[in-house]
Amino acid sequence: MTPEVHQIWDIIHRAMDDVFGVIGAYSQTGLGEMEFRLQDYEVLFYVFPDTESALVAIVPALANKGLLEVEMENARREILKIMGEQDKAKGIAVPA
């Protein structure tokens, strides 16, 4: 974490907690992504479907967000693949 992010981390952390309440309430109805801007940072949430979990990135407001989004999506797909394999190993039905 950069020193700049560290300084506003407490505020972002509190705001993120509130966002996770929304994710918990709506992920089962198809909520896929959320983002908010706080001071000079943007916080991106990539939600794992039907869970209360999300992949989170805190990026400077001037960042090239389009390219970051592509790699966030790749990370989400990788994690979902691993979660699917773990569920399969435990004998939990994995949706096609």
Added chain:
Amino acid sequence: MVESKIEAAVGMSRKWDAREAGREVARSTIEKLNSPPNFVLLFSTIHYEKYGGFQEFLNGVWDVLPDDIPLIGGTVTGFTNNYGCYARGATALAVSYPYMDVTVGHGRNTKRNPRKAAQQCAQIIKRGLKYSNYKNKFLLNLISSAETPNIPIIGRKKIIRSGAVTKVIMQLFGFSQYVLQKGYGRDDEVIEEMIKHLPDYSMLGGGTVDDGTGLTNYQFINKNVLTNSVVSLGIRTQCNLDVLTSHNMKKTGINFKITKTSKDGRIIHEINGKPAASELIRLLDWPPDLLKDETWFNTTYYFPLGFQINSNKITDVGPRVIVGIYGDSLITTIRSKYPDASILTIDGKRLLETIDHNLESYLHQPKFGLIASCATRLITMGDKVYQSRDRILKYFGDNPFIVFYVGGESTYSPQKGLTFITTSFNSALFWE
């Protein structure tokens, strides 16, 4: 049914270390072929500059690749292939086909003397394919794109409105362009000259770039890493091929006249007889402070300028993105040749539909394909670029393709002529 003799394969690497990535991208590509490839095309994001460097990346490729296989490539903002969409990593396409002659060429100092660089490159291609009798001719041109000069104190801002600072920049611009070779890509001039020398070739072109910052970019030819150069792959083959550019931009109905430009037409000083930037903002009915570095990607990329492409077809309009505003002048990368211009626009739906408009015009299923797409399409679509990949897969099935995201794209064929624009989707498809 006659069995196809074309073998094509796409490989990739997501490793961080340059040498390891080079080895993996080469291995994962050629291991899918039964015979040695006629050529390899290699695309990489800029990241390896900081993780070992591009010479080390190429060394890794040649640790695996058999000697003497023609190779060209360069740095791109990202890529889409059969496996996914990526803003970091490397990908390659290799083709093996018995009825094909291949050569590679290059020309240096494209920013200082683009026509001379193109002549050098075209001569090498001509010599290399002199004895080939195959009737279909194809050229892939990768040209170093614009690089932002780093002017002390000012840095690399896209918008500088101060009149005094702008005067200094304009004076330093020429020095930077010709001496330091930091400035416009002049890739449109390279392509025009290539066409003069090789008019019966179909061509696909793209400007090598970095991750959108416009600081630096590289070209690859065989075992060498170049800067400020054009690298070309020339093919003569029995295999059928065609090229096509699509942009699907919508006209806003806002038209204007370009009334004063720089000598080369890349800086627009006045439109409708008024200072260009202020007049553009007025025409768009935007608040004067809307255009700033923070909002750059979300404003200008969706509203490119529409320039007349052809002298006798006023309706033939192509998009050009604005790359900067200095003082009250608009900086573009492609020369404006005619006064009539307009403001175009596009949304996500139309960005995706461009792909169908382009690929459904081909009547044959491709055996492999190369697509030069504007980096702005990747940046504006973000993770939705996966929807564009789904559409492309409909046309290619399991057959290999690479979409490489570049700056300043073009196609040329003797039948269709040259289209050199930005924010577009440009295909070169091959079938038997």
